[in-house]
Amino acid sequence: MRTLVYTAEIDDRFGAGKVSSRIGLSSPAALFNAQTQLDREIATEHARQPVHCVLVDECQFLTRDQVKALSDVVDNMDIPVLCYGLRTDFRGELFGGSQYLLAWADKLVELKTVCHCGRKAGMVLRLDAEGRPYSEGEQVVIGGNERYISVCRKHYKQAIEQGSLDAIYGRQEPA
Numbered sequence: 001m002r003t004l005v006y007t008a009e010i011d012d013r014f015g016a017g018k019v020s021s022r023i024g025l026s027s028p029a030a031l032f033n034a035q036t037q038l039d040r041e042i043a044t045e046h047a048r049q050p051v052h053c054v055l056v057d058e059c060q061f062l063t064r065d066q067v068k069a070l071s072d073v074v075d076n077m078d079i080p081v082l083c084y085g086l087r088t089d090f091r092g093e094l095f096g097g098s099q100y101l102l103a104w105a106d107k108l109v110e111l112k113t114v115c116h117c118g119r120k121a122g123m124v125l126r127l128d129a130e131g132r133p134y135s136e137g138e139q140v141v142i143g144g145n146e147r148y149i150s151v152c153r154k155h156y157k158q159a160i161e162q163g164s165l166d167a168i169y170g171r172q173e174p175a
């Protein structure tokens with residue numbers, strides 16, 4: 001089985017052109033940006049050597065046209081396309097790619113992460129360099145000091161309202 005693996009050019013957490021899983025497996029990956037003509041690239045590869053499957057990581061960064069192009073790969077070339085990514089950003093807004101994947105995908109599988117309280121962690125908090133949550137600013141920040149944690153909706157709201165993680169982890173005593 002030959003699988004073409006793509007990941008977003010924007011994501012450099014694991015070094016360029018590599019998709020890694022949390023259990024330590026990794027695979028080389030082609031990079032896509034908003035200009036990448038995915039259907040053409042896949043057709044070219046398929047003509048060279050048959051492609052059995054396409055995997056797109058960080059699919060929230062796909063454009064509407066690219067999601068359409070991937071649906072053409074499924075419908076016209078009969079190649080299954082699996083996309084993996086985030087539903088919403090740190091403001092609770094849909095990513096563009098995710099919006100159209102949610103609308104047009106044949107099958108949706110929700111991978112569950114758990115908030116520290118045990119509820120489903122469906123929201124993403126962005127933390128600044130001091131670890132304070134905030135919900136303003138650009139959807140994508142490259143090379144900043146912010147980090148992200150997954151929390152449930154209730155604790156997302158509390159963290160944004162309070163501007164701290166106290167509601168999630170309890171108040172930290174000063175060391």
Ligand SMILES: [Zn+2]
Pocket residue numbers: 115116117118119151152153154155
């Ligand atoms: Zn929670």
